[in-house]
Amino acid sequence: MNHISSVSIKEMPIHLNDQGYLAAFDAAKDFQIDVKRFFIVSSHKNAQRGKHAHKALTQILICVSGSCRVLVDDGQEKKEYLLDRPNLALKIPNHIWAEQNSESDNTVLVVACDLPFDENDYLRNYDDFLEFRKGT
Template sequence: MAKLYELETFSSERGNLTVFEKVIPGTIQRIFYIYQAGHNIRAGHRHHRAWNALICVSGSCRVYNDNGIVEETFYLNSPNQCLVLEPEDWHTMDMFTDDAILLVVSNELYDKDDYIYEPYARNQRAGEVVMADSK
């Protein structure tokens, strides 16, 4: 199940330092970032093995998540917020602001066989991705 963390941040007159540690299991194997995504929908998958941590280091975006039991929508709008997605979390990201930079940290290297693109059955409607806001 996805979990939103507030990363430890140290502030002083010299600025802020935010620490990413002890957030996902295993060793960090892959880091990538998404930017200039506009109003496009990204992701649309879950994994067999990979855990991912999402941090919007600039701007903001929306993340829809469905673990097969619970559907939730998260708004990432601060660089000290970290959304951790477990392998069973089928997710999409959208509503990127023009200045959004979404950093993704994974405990697995890219492997095309780790991806499961089909949403859970209740979200399939003629191949369309259905977005739902959490209550």
């Protein structure tokens, strides 16, 4: 079972030139996951997103615009991360509750996942999440 210590943040190098910059990561090498799905979440200031955990899925969050605070919770310990640069990537493994709180208008998160969408993988109620943690 994963714990707060299983959550990790990685700062990717930026390659800058006169046209802008490039930040890249290799999901298999940098995060040890095989990406199967991407999705994009757009939020306005003070919007709360996420508020769920996954039974099996691992995800990587990258804030490509704006800024977002991410609260992660393993049922006993909580930790907060600030994603405010597009070269920061936060890996949230399964069994971890996560909430995203947008701190600016036009916040855009890109999320990479190691599994296809499956509604049965979601734990959307916090009490159900705590019961799931006790049973695994």
